[in-house]
Amino acid sequence: MATHSPPTPAKSWLPMSLAGRAWLAFALLLLATVPLVLAVEPAKQLSAWSLAALGWLAALIAGMVMVRIAHQDWQSLRNALTALAERNLSQRVHLYRTDTVGAVGDWLNLSTRRLADIFVDLQRAGAELRHAAGEVSHAAGRLSHSMDQQRDLTLSSTATLEQLSASLDNMSVQMQDTAASASASHQAASEGEREVSEVAAAMADLAAETRALRLTLDGLHQRSGEITQVVELIREVAVQTNLLALNASIEAARAGESGRGFAVVADEVRNLAQRTQVATEDITQVVAAIGADVGHAVARIEICQDKAEHSSAQASAAAQRLAGICAVTADTRALAGQMALAIDEQRDASHALTRNVEARDVLAQENARHVHETADVSRYLEQLAIKLEKLVGAHTL
Template structure:
């Protein structure tokens, strides 16, 4: 009940209290004035008690509302139908409680969203941390692989330089070999020429041996004829008797000389035959030597040509080895630079992983704060 209504009620009760007095005057003194006045004042007292009771109920409503607020119950409202200061306090209390309930509702919603967001951030941070750990492991593996590659490139560079030096030495040796092979080919050509000249000489000697054989045959024939003439002369001397004895002696000497000449021609024939056989054999062997010398000259010329080709090939090999060594050296430098870059990325990855871990810790802390906020809000009745 509002204050104006309560005032009107009190005024009506007072009017009722004074009404007996008026009726006492009008009536024929059936009731005494004092009795009627007491009844009126009793009614007024009851009206005051009723007013005090209503006021006490309003204060009790305020007390219950404040007690509920102290017990974190934000659903309690005060319903006072009055426009005085007490009614204004009740209205302001209801408004403050309602706004505080709205704030706690917003806090509950915000805490829930914060908890979900912090959980998602924590999960993302954990996932990112795991990815960063894997990336760090891959980076370490890549660093080790690059170091091995760099070591392999260093070894390859040394090998290519050794190959270039070996190719250079091979080129020099091939050059010397080609020169010597050319000299051998020239010497073999000279030897072939000398062999041909010797073969021509032996051919001439064989021809002269044939001529000697012919001369010896002529001498043998002359000795035979001389022997026959000496035999005939001996026969004629025997026929002459004493007169032909001296001529017989001469004929015997001539016959003996003819026989010795035949024997000498036979010996000469055997010697010349042996010489001819040896010369023929020597001509055959020299022909073989000439063929071998020509073949050796051809082989020496081919060897010189091959050695010249080897010189060119070793020169190309040396050049290619130097180029490959230079390229491998550049690759080695690039590998070293890449290793340094990977090491720098590993440092950055470690920093990022540390920041991610810190972010995950902060996210978990925020999640814990959000859970505490939700628990705090849940202790209030909204």
């Protein structure tokens, strides 16, 4: 990495200043000794001059040594400061003196060591930050991919449920028409009113349990197991509808020509129930991975199943008692009412499931946005860590 060195002065002025002082001291010594030598007797002047010359030589050598040492110390300080300016923190000053210059050298060494320690800590922190940011970015990428897959599955489930809801709406209208036609023969089944009332009460209990089940499932809105329970409910109702449609076909066959129209409706109901079973199996495969805590809902489903079986037994008993009065019309009315109820339950459950899936899609989109924001922040932190490592790497530690 290119560095900008500080301008180098033409001469080292401080050592030259010391040299000037040394020469000045030598000149003063020379001026002081010459008059003293001249004042000595002529016979002793030769010895005096010899002693003076030796003193001058010793003073000259001592001055040169002092200048040399001072020059080396200041040169060491200058080299250390130059290295520090060039981002080299490994240079040290080696002075063996206790004056101000030595204190400056010790202070410079201490400051350089502390600065190098700081850069080492920064380098280590930058590496850890870059590693952590990379891990967060990688995890966010995996989570984003998983959420995209889940959203695709949610959209597919929503489309299937919308088709199922449309079919159920059409069948509900048909069953309402069939129930209205069957109600016209209610006068012929007056002797079986008590049994039918018991069936109605049992079915009311079943409806109450079903509503409780729906509230329970609404309470599990945040749990992915809610979808699995609703699909299981649809499957159970489809099985019951299929059985009811089969019974209706049998009764219509027994009725002969007068029950042919109802047999067609029963076949359509059975086909719809089979399609519903296939659709629920597809939905179950899609949401099987997100099933969770549904023990309470399963218990309520078992209660509903028991009550449905009890109601079916009561309906069979009522159908047998009403056979002597108006077998065909009574069976038609009972089966039409049961199928209408089953279709309404399927429709309500399908609508609830659609709302839940749409709500989960909105939540998934919000989570995806947060994941993308987290990934952006982690990438920004990783870039900052790389810049920090480059900055520290430009210094020699």
